[in-house]
Amino acid sequence: MALSLLYLSHYLSLFMLVSTSSVLGQDCVFNVKDYGAIPDGEADNSKAFLTAWSAACQAKQDCTVLIPDGTFIVNPVVFQGPCNGQITFQIDGVVMAPTDPCIGLENWVAFDHVNGLIVQGQGLFDGQGASAWEQTNCKKTLDCNAPPSSIRFNFVTTATIQGITSLNSKFFHFDVFGSDDVTFANVKATAPADSPNTDGIHVGNSNRVTITDSNIATGDDCVSLGPGSKNINVTRVNCGPGHGISIGSLGRQQGEEDVRGITVRNCTISNTENGVRIKTWAPSPPSTASDVTFQDIIMNNADNPIIIDQKYCPHDSCSDQAFYYRPLIFPYIYIYMQGNSLVQLSDIKFINIQGSSSAKTAVKLQCSESVPCQDIELDTINITYHSDNEETASSCSNANVNYSGTQNPPPCPQ
Numbered sequence: 001m002a003l004s005l006l007y008l009s010h011y012l013s014l015f016m017l018v019s020t021s022s023v024l025g026q027d028c029v030f031n032v033k034d035y036g037a038i039p040d041g042e043a044d045n046s047k048a049f050l051t052a053w054s055a056a057c058q059a060k061q062d063c064t065v066l067i068p069d070g071t072f073i074v075n076p077v078v079f080q081g082p083c084n085g086q087i088t089f090q091i092d093g094v095v096m097a098p099t100d101p102c103i104g105l106e107n108w109v110a111f112d113h114v115n116g117l118i119v120q121g122q123g124l125f126d127g128q129g130a131s132a133w134e135q136t137n138c139k140k141t142l143d144c145n146a147p148p149s150s151i152r153f154n155f156v157t158t159a160t161i162q163g164i165t166s167l168n169s170k171f172f173h174f175d176v177f178g179s180d181d182v183t184f185a186n187v188k189a190t191a192p193a194d195s196p197n198t199d200g201i202h203v204g205n206s207n208r209v210t211i212t213d214s215n216i217a218t219g220d221d222c223v224s225l226g227p228g229s230k231n232i233n234v235t236r237v238n239c240g241p242g243h244g245i246s247i248g249s250l251g252r253q254q255g256e257e258d259v260r261g262i263t264v265r266n267c268t269i270s271n272t273e274n275g276v277r278i279k280t281w282a283p284s285p286p287s288t289a290s291d292v293t294f295q296d297i298i299m300n301n302a303d304n305p306i307i308i309d310q311k312y313c314p315h316d317s318c319s320d321q322a323f324y325y326r327p328l329i330f331p332y333i334y335i336y337m338q339g340n341s342l343v344q345l346s347d348i349k350f351i352n353i354q355g356s357s358s359a360k361t362a363v364k365l366q367c368s369e370s371v372p373c374q375d376i377e378l379d380t381i382n383i384t385y386h387s388d389n390e391e392t393a394s395s396c397s398n399a400n401v402n403y404s405g406t407q408n409p410p411p412c413p414q
């Protein structure tokens with residue numbers, strides 16, 4: 001019996017080898033150099049990349065677009081689907097953005113409406129963000145001059161992004177929107193700690209996204225899960241410097257989709273402005289975020305290791321009492337809003353979170369007075385002040401918290 005199983009598995013792997021090589025025959029690799037791309041760090045290769053993409057996309061089988069060694073300057077491009085087969089975007093070299101800040105554009109490199117995509121390789125996307133960081137005012141005002149995200153996935157289904165590095169994005173490094181079944185594995189995102197809005201991986205309006213075994217060191221959130229994020233798993237991510245792993249910001253616009261089914265596990269967060277965070281604007285229109293678990297997290301010197309902030313406002317243009325927002329359907333008008341956040345947070349778990357805080361208040365649960373947080377659970381929390389084992393403190397408002405296991409800092413008075 002054992003022998004025949006062994007034979008069977010040999011036979012199967014042989015068969016798989018043969019069938020893959022016949023499907024992925026040599027003629028189904030589209031090398032951008034064969035379409036006129038010149039890796040001299042000067043020529044604009046957008047047209048060559050787009051032509052290679054169309055050829056691969058139109059082929060009646062699974063194909064590869066190959067970016068070989070060398071530095072290829074590429075202006076903003078959209079790799080448009082749907083395609084006939086699965087496309088592997090193999091990056092061995094460096095894809096480099098123009099130095100122009102490209103203010104107002106949505107993306108540098110985008111994949112749009114592609115079903116079946118693999119973006120992989122040891123290569124690098126260099127966003128050349130420095131000029132954009134000087135010109136953007138998105139930290140100061142809501143209606144800001146935003147530069148483009150580096151790599152955008154718009155309405156992409158069944159995609160894997162693995163091995164690649166994103167460096168110095170002008171805005172977000174990776175930006176996933178309207179997508180389903182997307183996995184990031186072994187990716188790297190790097191930008192200086194003071195670079196504005198350089199979130200590592202941002203997800204919005206997407207279902208079933210996995211982010212795993214990745215290293216993110218940047219100037220804003222390592223991972224940010226915006227409105228409409230559903231069934232998201234973040235595991236074994238090293239984060240820092242940056243602003244931590246965040247849900248939100250939520251409640252910035254009317255009609256936002258709810259957030260639910262978020263698990264962040266086995267992550268290490270070092271030297272960040274926040275650790276694990278949920279942030280909602282105040283005031284804000286109603287929506288919900290529920291079924292969220294942060295578990296097995298190590299904090300090294302994080303500033304706000306555990307934080308729910310329902311009075312989030314990073315700009316000068318709002319105060320605790322009032323704020324202008326733009327409805328999705330009429331983005332040209334501003335509505336003056338007063339009051340609290342109406343984003344209802346419920347079923348939020350923080351389990352086994354240990355390490356050190358750079359601030360005395362290690363747990364901050366600032367929930368909305370209008371819709372207090374429901375079913376918050378803190379189980380086995382041990383966060384010391386700096387590394388000196390000094391005691392930390394908690395601060396809570398409008399939070400219904402269920403404590404179990406070790407609690408350092410000690411719980412809020414109930």
Ligand SMILES: *[C@@H]1O[C@H](CO)[C@@H](O)[C@H](O)[C@H]1NC(C)=O
Nearest residue numbers: 207208209210231232233263
């Ligand atoms: C996330 O993890 C949970 C439990 O580990 C699993 O049941 C679920 O299928 C995972 N979701 C995705 C999108 O992989």
Ligand SMILES: *[C@@H]1O[C@H](CO)[C@@H](O)[C@H](O)[C@H]1NC(C)=O
Nearest residue numbers: 234235236265266267295296
């Ligand atoms: C998390 O880490 C622990 C200990 O290293 C390991 O046993 C567990 O399988 C890991 N879980 C995940 C989801 O990576």
Ligand SMILES: *[C@@H]1O[C@H](CO)[C@@H](O)[C@H](O)[C@H]1NC(C)=O
Nearest residue numbers: 354355382383384389406408
């Ligand atoms: C909490 O963490 C400190 C520092 O790592 C450690 O010395 C202490 O034993 C821990 N306490 C518990 C109850 O785990």
Ligand SMILES: *[C@@H]1O[C@H](CO)[C@@H](O)[C@H](O)[C@H]1NC(C)=O
Nearest residue numbers: 375376377379401402403404
């Ligand atoms: C609090 O947590 C304990 C242990 O997990 C659980 O048995 C209990 O039902 C929880 N209580 C509430 C009100 O959620």
